[in-house]
Amino acid sequence: MELTLLGTGTPEGLPRPGCPCAACALSVGPRSRAATAVLVDGALLLDLTPGAVLAGARAGHSLAGVRQVLLTHPHDGPPVELPPGLPAAGRVPDGRELAVISGHRVRAVPMDAPGTGYEVTGPDGGRLLYLPPGGAPAGQGSPRTGSGGGTTGQRPYDVVLADVLGRPEALARLRASGAVGPATDVIAVHLDHDTPPGRELERRCAAAGARAVADGTTVIAGEYHAVPVPPRRTLVLGGARSGKSFEAERRLEAFPGVVYAATGGTRDGDAEWAHRVGLHRERRPATWRTVETCDLVPLLAETGPPLLVDCLALWLTDAMDRAGAWDDEVWARGGHQQLHDRSAELARAVRTARRPVVLVSNEVGSGIVPATASGRRFRDELGRLNTAVAAECEHVLLVVAGQALVLKD
DSSP, rough: EEEEEEOOTTTOOOOOOTOOHHHHHOGGGGGOOOOOOETTTTTTEEEEEEEHHHHHHHHHHEEEEEEEOEESSOOOSSSSOOOOOOOEEEOOOOOOOOEEEEEEEEEEEEEEESEEEEEEOOTTTTTEEEOOOOOOBBBSTTTBTTTTOBBBSSSOSSEEEEOTTTTTHHHHHHHHTSSOOOOEEEEEEEEESSSSSSSSHHHHHHHOOOBOOOOOOEEEEEEOOOOOOOSSSSEEEOOTTHHHHHHHHHHHSSSOOOEEEEOOOOOTOOOOHHHHHHHHHHHHHTOOOOEEOOOOOHHHOOOOOOOOEHHHHHHHHHHHHHHTSHHHHIIIIIIIHHHHHHHHHHHHHHHHHOOOOOEEEEEEESSOOOHHHHHHHHHHHHHHHHHHHTOOSSEEEEEEETTEEEEEE
16 A cells, blocks of 8 residues: 655644744745645545645656545635645544545544544555544544454555654554554654654654655555654753753653552642642643652562653652761761662662653753762762763653753663
8 A cells, every 4th residue: 555645734734824834944945744645556645735746746646546535624715626636635434434436445534533534454564554533432432443442454554645743642542552663654744843854843742653655655555664663761961940951851751551650649738739730731742640659779670661761860869868978977977878778779670670761850060060969979979870870771861941952761
């Protein structure tokens, strides 16, 4: 099954008309994107968009052989004129299946937002899942599971075209059900100006195990290609309010069953701290499981779903409390060695971790020197801990003003 992406952007296109934002200013020439539409084997057109005939011609394809045009989402812009020779655009009711004269079978997948998703099976057996912008499969199941979670026995899709950056949890659901497997080609479409084009777009897609392609790209379902594989261990560094926690959480939103290890614990009577913790919880997907602990070594030793640790600075605070490291005399008598042994144990656990791990830590030492010996001790020990953990991670990021800089890749 041959898929030609006539466009890969949102219905408004990219750049958005009249938008002065930085992402739109950069989305020119080869980085511009028309509204997402897909031509399947030259016979089936998913979404009718302005300039579809010209987009097909630029990609080396004619729309003269199109036998069916299907819509996925309400079009908020002006009506699109049907090019001469194309059949009238329609929509398959949710749950119904359509047989196209070209030999393709199309099943409508109910969404949790306005619009319709389509599962397309080609004459050669290739399987495509195409989701509308802002849409995810309705219910707890996926297009290939029932409400009870049982699979239909079908193999994973060859290609998935979805709003990966806008609805990453849709991809997490598909992975949890087995509809997306290790060899599935996940391509991000309906791309908007929320993500700058170029290397940052590629980085965010790769973190989700997906990729972005240019308008006019042709993809062969089932054809081997290098599927982006997220690194097993990632360290995300940053200062206060830099966006480091948001960046770390975003890296795992497209994966199911994430375990969130919160090292901050609870602070009785501290309303401001409770408010901070509440904001973090509201931001996380409902399917994530939260564990409030500083005992990270057993979690790192377990196999299972991805683990997010936020953060190592609070873990170090707890470790210094246990070692009595804030007191100069205790520090000199053995607290120093006790803390270093525990930090080394954590670094070893990161090295041997088999599950995907994302760790968050504060980057300190770039500002005012702490006024107390204990404050300087904490600064120094956190720097050493960050260095030790970074050495065991394949991927290290530094987040500054919400911008992620790749330090190690």
